[in-house]
Amino acid sequence: MSNLSVNNRVQTSIKVLQFIVVAVLLVIMGRMFQLQILDYEKYGPLSQQNTILRESVSPARGLILDRHGQLIVNNEPTYTITITPSNFRRENIPLLSRLMGKSEEEIQNQLLRAQNYSWHRPSRMFTEVDFETFSAIQENLWRLPGIGHQVDSRRNYPSEVRASHLLGYLREVTEQEYERSGRYRLGDRAGRIGIERVYEEYLRGELGTSYQRVNALGQMVGMYDDGRHDVNPTKGADIYTTIDKNLQALAEELMKGKIGGLVAMDPNDGSILSLVSAPQFEIEKLSGKIDREYWHSVNVDSTRPMFNRAISTQQPPGSTIKPMMGIVGQELELIDPDHTVYCDGAFVRGRRYHCLTDHGNQNLEQAITNSCNTYFFSLMNDIINEVDLNTWSRLTSDLGFGNRTGIDLPYETTGILPDSSYYDRIFGVNRWGPGDLINLGIGQGSFSVSPIQMAAFTSMLATGGTLHKPRLVDRLVFPDNTYIEPERSSQTVDWLNISHLESVRKGMVGATTEGSGRYYLEHMQGFDAAGKTGTSQNPHGLNHGWFITYAPIEEPEIAIAVLLENSGFGSVSAAPIAALLMEYYFNGETTQWIKDHVLNFEPTSRPEEEEEEVIEEIIQ
């Protein structure tokens, strides 16, 4: 090769190589142009999303107060200790174990769990630690990298009122609820029963949103844009209930150790003053993290503490149904106040239907005062023969039985109000007769009611013909002080002739002054009351005691229905509880010996005929 051709070749090679360099750099430049200028619209937002974490912020749940604005339920903070494994140093395990009062193994296990979840995100290590432990951790936080805390809240019950069935408790939302609603996050809690459930939507509040800056490891590095895009959570609405806190506390105390339901309401508007189901479950134990042992024990307890007996149980009303019978009998024009029935200790039709004693001639007022069975057997017999069962059922239904009262609590029962199709279904067509129906006249047989139905009926009786829908909530007050009042509704019994109530009421007044309702009420001053006791036969055990009452007689302010299961005579079991509540309601104090009697009450299994003797023994 000559020098010239070598030189040519060098120059050509330089050109080739320079061309390759320029071409490749142009390709890269073109790629940069594509990424940075043409695709900027795509990558700009992508880098934003990368670093911004959208987080929901829980609102404070609404408070629950009584009718006078006294606090019943609020929130208390709970402290959770968190751990971020990537920042945590293992040599700190002994220190952490000492501060937490937990074993080192336990800490190891929690650390392992956290690592499985994420190395770089905080995991909850110990939830609901007490304030002392929390403070100890706080003071030593500088020595414990990777340890953090989180403040949550749980329901707190600052007063003596527990009202577990009425208030209800919170549980974590199920996966279906989470998917259906779209308003919850997993791990959120929602009301399960009671007011917490019915008014969940209002109590809950609105989730807030905060935007945090995070790095590639998911660590928070601060607010995004100084929090300008954050939305603060809206606190839930406060609920002003119709409950009277002190009355509720007394009612709960009196019902302790018993099985049954109690409803006290204002007969003028249906607002509930007190509602108790006994036994209660311990609402505090369900307020935060669930105590599994307790949850299990409550669910296997044979007295069924989770069952709301004030609205969900259905029991025969016994003699407390007699006032209702009096109203229906007059409407059907089978009786009038002067109509008398002779009681010789039993009503005979096919067989003997027993009365407690031979009352002699009884008009309606006397029959209610003395709780004469014969009178009402006779009335029921007339209804069956001269009218028919279904007319009786229809009228009874109009007075509130066999229907839900519509109280704002879940799981209310309708009770059982039998009619001919009911008997056809139970016994078979033409397989039942008057013998199965006469008992209905004294609230036995297939007829079953709940305490809330009895309270609603008593209110109707006291105030003259209007059935108010019982209600627990007076108003819902939002954080901006606007409020809504839940709709009130009432129903007038249009066929009811007010004058028909007169002898019934007189009979009930008599029951509290000279009849079976008098034993405790006659010792109380300052108010007068009308009432009716009931003892419903229970084939499975001790009889159930009932008492319905209202006071004062002229302008009633309170109506009460009490059911005590397996407690024997209503006159000594249920009646004193109602009496004490009324005494407290009107006088602000209670007669001590009656309260002692209630608190130490032991049910008796003595037969019905011996009621007088039993009472004598107790009163003396």
Add this chain to the structure above:
Amino acid sequence: MKEWHKQFDWLLLFCWGALAIIGLVAIYSATQGPVSEFLPSYIQNNFSNQVIWIFISALAIILLQFTAPRSFIQISVLFYIACLILGIMTVFWGTESGGATRWLVIGGLRIQISEFMKLATILVVAQYLTSRRDISAEKVGPALTSVLLMIIPASIVLLQNDTGTALVMLSLIPVMLFWSGLPYGISLFIVSPAVVGYFAILNWQLGIIVAILLTIGVFLIQRRPSLTLVTFVVGMLIVIGVQVALYQILQPYQQARIEAFINPSLDPEGAGWNVMQAKTAIGSGGIFGKGFLEGTQTQLRFLPEQWTDFIFPVIAEEFGFIGAGLVLILFGMLLLRLLYNAGEHKHPFAQLVMVGITGILFMHVLINIGSATGLLPVIGLPLPFVSYGGSSFLANSIMIGICLNLRLHQRSFSTF
């Protein structure tokens, strides 16, 4: 040497200095910015270390100017052998980093021998190919010897699991042979497997088209039917081989990397993560960038190895198309200037050394930026003069120093 400053290549030195300063700014942002919170302290030290290395390198460049060019020829063989021995030692006693055994610790100093091995290989091959008039890459014997001289160090580096550097060394083969007289057609034939392979990974139909185009090219340049046929057959074999390798031979992690290169959004949390984050950093920089220390991808640790392999996205994110473009222009000036100097030089050894150094630097730029922009599969290589790394910066600076020296002493360094 009265007029030395007129002979001295100030432009080349300027490119070197400008890239070093841009590198320092980027390393500062990548290790000392808000991101430092998430970095261990030894990485935060990278910035100050780099400053020290730049001073050492500047000193080396100055000292190199006082050396006679002939001494490079004289020490080349010794230097090459020393590098081979140290390279083998690295394989056995090296320190691991990111799956590769790269560093040899000598007296407390961590040295990456492979960086110097590139230079040693260039020197020794240039020395060999220009030592005698009858030795030329046109002849089969010398050509094969040269190839062997380059494959040995490449294999040692491959044994250190440093695929990137090995690839760069292999790329020296066509460059060096091409320059020392290998016919153009054969040069193109040698390069064709790499080119066909690249396109075959993207898409096998594209691989076939490129193979056919290259075959036509080889035919047009050389007009030798046998070579043309071989080019075509090799091209087809590469296309098939790539398909087999992709689905049969490669380790799952390598497959994942290739997969991530072809379609990073398929697996944005896994293998595609790095590429997606790098592209997001570059793309979100826009024209003017987010500003110094303001890049969210950089400062919030979304970029992997952002002080070395992924330093280019740091510049692109914080300084935008303008900043990234400046870097590319500086590299363009540097490379074109080196080639120009090579063409001007009369001594074949000097020419070959400068062309070889250009080839090495060019491959680094191509692979590093190609990886970061998603043009190439991710292959971990530093960006010359910009990425953090003492050995790399020093070795690259010595290369520039040698090129400056060869240019400065152009007249005294005459042919034979």
